[in-house]
Amino acid sequence: MGVVLRNLQKVVRLRRARLRKDVDTLRHILGVQKFDVGIVCVDNHRIQQINNTYRKKNFPTDVLSFPFHEDLRPGKLPCPLYRDELNLGDIFLGVEFVMKQCQEESFDLHDALTVVTAHGICHLLGYRHETEEEWTEMLQRENYILSEYNRLTGRHLQPLMKKCDHSR
Secondary structure, three states: OOEEEEEOOOOOOOOHHHHHHHHHHHHHHHOOOOOEEEEEEEOHHHHHHHHHHHHOOOOOOOEEEEEOOOOOOOOOOOOOOOHHHOEEEEEEEEHHHHHHHHHHHOOOHHHHHHHHHHHHHHHHOOOOOOOHHHHHHHHHHHHHHHHHHHHHHOOOOOOOOOOOOOOO
């Protein structure tokens, strides 16, 4: 299966083929090509509902990750026993939220979605940013992923995580 990409929002026009290709590149960099990942693009209303339901934070956000393998240690890959465990989990992208950030900062939407997806995949692989140490570890991983991505694609993407933000 690979990448399952669903666009459930109508606010922002998306180039799904580009996003799917970018996610495939990220999976390759991380060595998780054999694992499926679900990407669900939603609007502010829907991401706010999900954020409120699962995190008790009643506001929209850029990305929410739901790992299939819940107790992964950062940097460790899952060890699936069965074919149906070859799944990293699902990432919900708040596309409308990301678009508004891009307009304020003059970023390209699809570049930002790739960066936010890399952040989401890090969460699927056990990375967190609840503490300063976790944040530093996750930022280092994102820097590595995006530098490899840039090397492979000729692009110039940077992590969006600039400071330790425990609310994301």
